[in-house]
Amino acid sequence: MLTLECPYCGVKACETELSPGYEAHLKRFGPxxxxxxxxxxxxxxxxxxxxxxxxxxxxxxxxxxxxxxRCTATLEVFGTYPxxxxxxxxxxxxxxxxxxxxxxPDGKATA
Amino acid sequence: MSDPVSALQGARFDGFAQIxxxxxxxxxxxxxxxxxxxxxxxxxxxGTKVPAQRRIEVNGDRxxxxxxxxxxxxxxPYAEVAQALAALAKSLQGxxxxxxxxxxxxxxxxxxxxxxxxVLRKLVPADIDSMEPAELRRTRAAQVAVAFxxxxxxxxxxCFRSVAGYVMGLLSHSAQPGSEI
Numbered sequence: 001m002l003t004l005e006c007p008y009c010g011v012k013a014c015e016t017e018l019s020p021g022y023e024a025h026l027k028r029f030g031p032x033x034x035x036x037x038x039x040x041x042x043x044x045x046x047x048x049x050x051x052x053x054x055x056x057x058x059x060x061x062x063x064x065x066x067x068x069x070r071c072t073a074t075l076e077v078f079g080t081y082p083x084x085x086x087x088x089x090x091x092x093x094x095x096x097x098x099x100x101x102x103x104x105p106d107g108k109a110t111a
Numbered sequence: 112m113s114d115p116v117s118a119l120q121g122a123r124f125d126g127f128a129q130i131x132x133x134x135x136x137x138x139x140x141x142x143x144x145x146x147x148x149x150x151x152x153x154x155x156x157x158g159t160k161v162p163a164q165r166r167i168e169v170n171g172d173r174x175x176x177x178x179x180x181x182x183x184x185x186x187x188p189y190a191e192v193a194q195a196l197a198a199l200a201k202s203l204q205g206x207x208x209x210x211x212x213x214x215x216x217x218x219x220x221x222x223x224x225x226x227x228x229x230v231l232r233k234l235v236p237a238d239i240d241s242m243e244p245a246e247l248r249r250t251r252a253a254q255v256a257v258a259f260x261x262x263x264x265x266x267x268x269x270c271f272r273s274v275a276g277y278v279m280g281l282l283s284h285s286a287q288p289g290s291e292i
Binding site: 008009010011012013014016017059060061062063064 | 164165178179180182236237238248249250251256
C-alpha cells in the first residue's frame, strides 16, 4: 500500500484515497507535430524498474492533482510535489540522488 | 414554500456510540483564493476568521472549514443561508469567487459518546489519533466521500445526500453494541 503526502493539503493519504494519473511530465505533441511524435506522445509510456514520476489525484480529499517520485521496484516514495512544473524540481532530484547515487533525470550516468 | 426535509428525517441509532442524522444544516461552498477581502467576507457570513490549512473555525452553530487550497465550507443554520450568501456577495463584489448553497445536496451526522472515534476508525483510512483538535479531514468512509471533524465530545460527519442511507447503514453497523475496538 502506497502512502503519499498530498502537497496541497498535507494529508498523508493512503492509496485508496487517491486516483492514479500515470506518467508525469509528458510533453504534448498536437497539431503541426509529426505522426511519430504524436504516436509517441499518445501511446509510448515509460515503464521503468526503479525511479518513476507519476501523477496522482487526491480524489477523496482536496481533489487536486499532484506529482510523486517513487521507485517502482521497492515502492519507496522519494517525495511529492505540486503539479505546476514541467520537470522534477531540484529538491526532489536531490532526494532521489541521496537514495540512488548515480541516478540522473535524463538517464545518463554522472561523471 | 415547502419546508426543508433532511435526507433521513432525523434517523438515529444507539449502539456503543450514538448516531444521529441532524439537519437540515445550511452549507455554502465558497471557492476563492488569494482575495483581499476574503477575511472580511467570511467574518460577515459566519463570524469566524479564515481557517488555516485543514482547520475548521467554529462559532456556535456556524463554522468555516478549509476544504482545499481554494475551497471553504461555510456552515450555518438552514434559514440563514440566503443572508450569508448576500453578505459574501457584498464583501466579494467584483472579485473572482464562487459561492453556492449546497445545503440540500448534503447529509450531516453526529457521532457521539466516549467511543465515537471507534465508529470512524473502522470506516476511514485516516489516522484519527494524529488529528489536531480543530482539524477537518476529508476522506472516504467505505466507498463514499465524507468529511468529518471533532466537535463537542463527538464528531460531525458530512456526506452527499444521495448516499445518506448508505452512510447511516455504515455508521450504525460500525456502532453495533459489542463491536467496540
